[in-house]
Amino acid sequence: MDRVTKLAQQKAVVIFSMSTCCMSHAVKRLFYELGVSPAIHELDEDPRGRDMERALLALGFSPSVPAVFIGGRLLGSTNTIMSHHLNGSLVPMLKEAGAIWL
Template identity: 75%
Template sequence: MDRVMKLASQKAVVIFSKSSCCMCHAIKTLFYDLGVNPAIHELDEDPIGREMEKALQRLECNPSVPAVFIGGKLVNSTNTIMSLHLGGSLVPMLKEAGALWL
């Protein structure tokens, strides 16, 4: 849990992902298209990825990926991110976190 929280606070946007997950790919693409350069942690490519995935589940990430942290705070699932984006709240949140300067 400590490692996940430490990684989550090291950059304005942090995404815990799996390289084979289509929803993870969609979320990463959304952030890239918005001009954000998130820190990406591919759990299936990390030696302690399984432990980090369990920590994310304890944080109530269900499913565990993609887990998105903005400004060190868990924003959670694909549905939440897409709802924020479609509602016009995601970009202001990214600006406040320092991930966007426009």
């Protein structure tokens, strides 16, 4: 859990992902298209990925990815991110976290 928490605070946007997950791909693409350069941690490519996956599951993620942190705060997974994007609240969150300067 400590590793996930520390990594989540290293950049304005941090995404825990799996390289083969289509939902993770969609979330990463959304952030790229918004001009965000997130820190991405591919759990299936990290030697400690299983431990981080268990920590995310303990936080209530099922499935464990994608897990998105903005400004060091856990925001959620695909449904939450897309809901914030569609209702217009995602961009202000990104601005507040310093991830974009539109």
